[in-house]
Amino acid sequence: MATETHAPVSSCVDSHGGAIGMPQLCPDWMGNQIFWLVVTLVVIFFILSKIALPRIASVLAERQGTITNDIAAAEELKQKAVEAEEAYNKALADARAEAGRIIAEAKAEMQAEVDAEIAKADAEIAAKSAESEKAISEIRAGALEAVKDVAKDTAKEIVAAMGGKADARSITAAINERMKG
Amino acid sequence: MATETHSTEAAAEGSSLVFHPMDQFIVKPLFGDGPVGMFTITNVTLWMALSVVAILLLLVVGTSRRAIVPSRSQSIAELAYGFVYKMVEDVAGKDGLRYFPYIMTLFMFILMANMLGLIPMAFTTTSHIAVTAVMAVAVFLSVTIIGFWKNGFGFLSLFWISSAPLVLRPILAIIEIISYFVRPVSHSIRLAGNMMAGHAVIKVFAAFAALLAISPFAILAITAIYALELLVAFIQAYVFAILTCVYLKDALHPHH
Structure with missing residues (x-):
């Protein structure tokens, strides 16, 4: 590091190795700096454009592709899940409808049977009544005749017991008259 | 850094304070004491080569596994790639992506040179105007050539601001032309100046650290400035790259 030379190395460095003024403005070194800078930049440019940048670009593209594919797959699976749910719901609704239909049928059948039984019973009841x-009415008619006969006989007997003499025709007429009233 | 020489010199002078903040920027041959010729292998060569090695390690060795789920070094390499790629795309547009490898080269070189320069005893290649000026002039010439090549003389409409009132346009054109030619100057001095100033300030505080009374403060200040310089090292690389993108955008789309 330290140079023990005490003769000025250049116009920009004093005899002690210290800088004279600003080393940035020393014209002696500029050619050297520019040459090495150009070499460096060219090397960096070729490293970047031939190796690094295409590689990183391909890695990023690949990752983007992977992510896109994964998202598409997830979307597909989600679609499938939705479809499965729809199918399940549809099956459930179908089963409900079927059950309702069976219940209604059974009810209708039972109703028809009940109706038929009721009609039959009604008819029987009507016949019986x-x-x-x-x-x-027969009994009533029979009873009326019997009452008439009894009344006739009784009336004849009563009239006979009274000492009267009644002919059958007038008694019958009288009784008919009474029974009407 | 020729520190031994200075300490003996300082001892001879009987002074405890030694300020040689610029000595760290001296270019010297790596082998022997001869004069610095154009092709001499110097500390410039060494630290530029180290930045190449650092880029090689990060972007080539770090990504050699091409993993779908990246390792740490591969993540950083992808981050750097995505960062610069997006910057070029956002600022210069889709057709600017053709020039992405060039901008990536500049960005990675400046970033690595700045970062390596922060290693104690290191030589900061980007603190030299010669280095940054070559890059800035290269960018300036490239975008000017691209501008004329893509747009013909329509490129000159960059200086003729059609959205401004007609009276103002000639004045604005003069200002625009001046600012256009000042671009490489500001572009290069911004980077070199930032690098040089930070390193020189650290060196000055390091000299103060020799005084017992204020050495704790000086060391604290060095630490703080070092942290700041880490930030500056990145930001200057970013600024250089994004300005290159802006100039490229002007060349590709000169119409305001």
């Missing part, structure tokens, strides 16, 4: 009505 008509029969009963007939029997009652």
Whole structure:
């Protein structure tokens, strides 16, 4: 480092090796600096443009491609999941509709049976009540005749017991008259 | 850095304060004491070669596995790539992407040279006007040639601001032309100046550290400025690259 030369090395360095003025402005060194700078820049340029930059560009492009592919795959899987959910929901809705249909059918069947039974029972009841009505009216007619006969006989007997003599025709007329009222 | 010489000199002078903040920028041959010729292998050569090695390690060795899930070094390499690529695309537009490798070269070289320059005892190649001026002039000439090649004389409409009132346009054109030719100057001095100033300030505080009374403060200041310089090292590389993109945009689309 330290030079022991005490003769001025150049116009820019004093005898002690110290700088005279600003070393930046020393014209003696500029050729050297410019030459080595140009060499350096050319070397760096070739390193960058031949090796480094294409490599980094390809790595970045590859990564971008990988990311894009992964995102596309994820998108596809998501689509599939949505489709599966839709299918599931559809199956569920179908099953519900089927169940509803079966229930409605069963209800209708049962209703029809019940209706038929009710109609049958109604008819039976109607027949029975008509029969009963007939029997009652017969009984009633029979009873009326019996009452008439009894009343005739009784009236004849009563009239006879009173000492009167009543003919059958007038008694019957009288009784008919009474029973009407 | 010739520190031994200085310490003996300082001892001889009987002074405890030694300011040689510019000695770190001296270019010297790596082998022998001869004069610095054009092809001499110097500390410039060494530190530029180290920046090439650093770029090689980060962008080539670091990405050699080409992993889909990147390792740390590959992440950093991809980050640097994406950072510059997006910058070129956003600022210069899609058709500026043709020039992406050139801008990436400039950005990576400046970034690595700045960062390596922050290693103690290192030589900062980007602190020299000669280095930054070559890059800035190269950018200036390239974008000017690209501008004329892509747009013909339509490139001159860059200086004729059609959105301004007609009276103002000639004045603005003069200002625009001056600012256009000042570009390489500001472009190169900004970088070299930032690098030189930061390193010189660190060196000055390092000299103060020799005084016992203020050495804790000086060391603290060195630490703080070092942190700032790390930021500056990145920001200056970024600024250089983004200005290159802006100039490229002007060349590709000169119409305001």
